[in-house]
Amino acid sequence: MGIKSRAAAAIVVLLLVLGSLWIQGGLDYHWESCLKGYNQGNKFHQLYNISGAHGVEGPQVLEECPGQTFQVSLLLSHLRAAPAYTSDVLLQPYLSSWDELVRFMEALGPMVGLISKEIESKTSIIRQLALLAEENPEAELGPDVHSLNAENNLEASQHSGAYHSVRSMILVELNQGVVNFHQQTDSGCRTLLRLHRALLWLKLFLEKLAETPVAGRFKSPSELCREAYQSTLANHHTWFVRRAAELAFIAMPERGFFFRLVCVQNQQELSTILKRVVRAIVEVYNRTQKALEENGMLDLP
Numbered sequence: 001m002g003i004k005s006r007a008a009a010a011i012v013v014l015l016l017v018l019g020s021l022w023i024q025g026g027l028d029y030h031w032e033s034c035l036k037g038y039n040q041g042n043k044f045h046q047l048y049n050i051s052g053a054h055g056v057e058g059p060q061v062l063e064e065c066p067g068q069t070f071q072v073s074l075l076l077s078h079l080r081a082a083p084a085y086t087s088d089v090l091l092q093p094y095l096s097s098w099d100e101l102v103r104f105m106e107a108l109g110p111m112v113g114l115i116s117k118e119i120e121s122k123t124s125i126i127r128q129l130a131l132l133a134e135e136n137p138e139a140e141l142g143p144d145v146h147s148l149n150a151e152n153n154l155e156a157s158q159h160s161g162a163y164h165s166v167r168s169m170i171l172v173e174l175n176q177g178v179v180n181f182h183q184q185t186d187s188g189c190r191t192l193l194r195l196h197r198a199l200l201w202l203k204l205f206l207e208k209l210a211e212t213p214v215a216g217r218f219k220s221p222s223e224l225c226r227e228a229y230q231s232t233l234a235n236h237h238t239w240f241v242r243r244a245a246e247l248a249f250i251a252m253p254e255r256g257f258f259f260r261l262v263c264v265q266n267q268q269e270l271s272t273i274l275k276r277v278v279r280a281i282v283e284v285y286n287r288t289q290k291a292l293e294e295n296g297m298l299d300l301p
Contacts, residue, residue, distance in 0.1 A: 062273065065263040070103040072262045072273060079280035089166040089287045091130070095123045097284070098195060101202060107261055111251040112225075119198060125191045130163035133172075163188065166291050174295065183301060189292075190300045196288050197233060203281045204228035209258060210274035212267055222252045 062073035078100060081093035098119060105116040162172040169188045173179045178187045205228040209221060219227075226249045234242050255267070264270045292298050 063263075065261075068107070068261060068263070070100065070107045070261060072277065075100040075104070076277060076280055079277070079284055082284050083287060084165060087167075087287055087290060089284055089291070091126065091163055091165055091169065094166070094284065095126060098123050101199075104202075104261075108252055108257075111248040114248065115245075119195070122191050122195050125186055126163065126169075126188050129169075129188045130161070133162040166192065166288055170291060170295050170297070179297070179300070181296070181300065187300075189295075189297055192288070193292060193297060193300050196285070196292065197236060199281060199285055199288075201228055201232040203278060203285060204232060206274050206281070207278050209255075210271040210278065212271055218255060218267070220252075221255055221258065222249050225249045225252055 062076060064071055064073055075097060078093045078097040082089050082097060084090045102116040102119050102123075105119070106113040161168065163169050169192070173187050173189050178185065179189045180187070184190070205225050208219075208224040208228060212218075226246050229245060229249065230242075234245070237245065259265065259270055262270065262273050264273060289298075
């Protein structure tokens with residue numbers, strides 16, 4: 001076997017291990033000792049919208065992109081439907097947003113697509129918990145959920161399901177005692193935290209991809225994705241997973257691929273669309289961050 005063949009085989013093995021570790025261990029550290037290395041400075045990310053008035057962005061309604069499985073128009077639609085009431089996030093459109101983001105990752109190739117399998121497993125956990133709650137609603141609901149609805153508005157009073165929103169899920173799971181602050185569990189809150197961390201990674205990547213340098217060359221999507229990863233999810237991964245993840249990012253397609261993915265002709269058009277997506281993600285992220293922070297859930301094991 002030649003050097004190139006051995007290198008290719010090593011890459012395949014590393015990527016398979018990467019997928020296994022993401023699936024088995026989630027988007028966090030796999031060992032308690034690694035948790036101690038968590039960068040406290042990254043705990044309280046607060047995202048801010050990119051400047052610019054909504055009225056100067058161009059058409060607000062995006063058309064379907066023919067021939068693409070990932071549809072940026074659907075992603076935007078789900079993201080904009082997720083914020084509810086004053087500070088809550090509806091789980092159904094939130095999870096639907098992740099469905100579209102999974103398609104986005106899978107479009108980038110099988111190496112990056114390995115990560116999307118972990119995301120799908122997390123969204124499935126919350127959906128299964130929601131189905132169980134629907135089968136036995138009285139056992140799942142508590143007085144705090146009804147109080148939460150009353151504090152919002154009349155529309156909220158029509159929805160009292162445990163997994164209707166981020167805040168209702170947090171209240172119900174705290175009342176049930178299923179959220180463990182010391183051991184790993186499959187609670188909806190812990191699962192949401194893992195999705196929340198991954199959303200920050202994708203947000204930063206899309207934000208970087210939307211940037212147009214004033215001078216100098218465009219960085220490759222591979223570089224941008226690695227930078228976004230290093231400042232977000234890398235803080236929750238072991239050394240080996242970080243190395244394997246960065247290896248996977250090397251195989252990302254070039255910038256022109258993203259033009260075709262969202263049906264645009266140039267960087268300016270890509271920036272316009274991605275900035276809309278980033279703004280929508282920011283709103284969802286900030287609301288989720290606030291709910292988790294208020295309940296001391298940013299460090300769930």
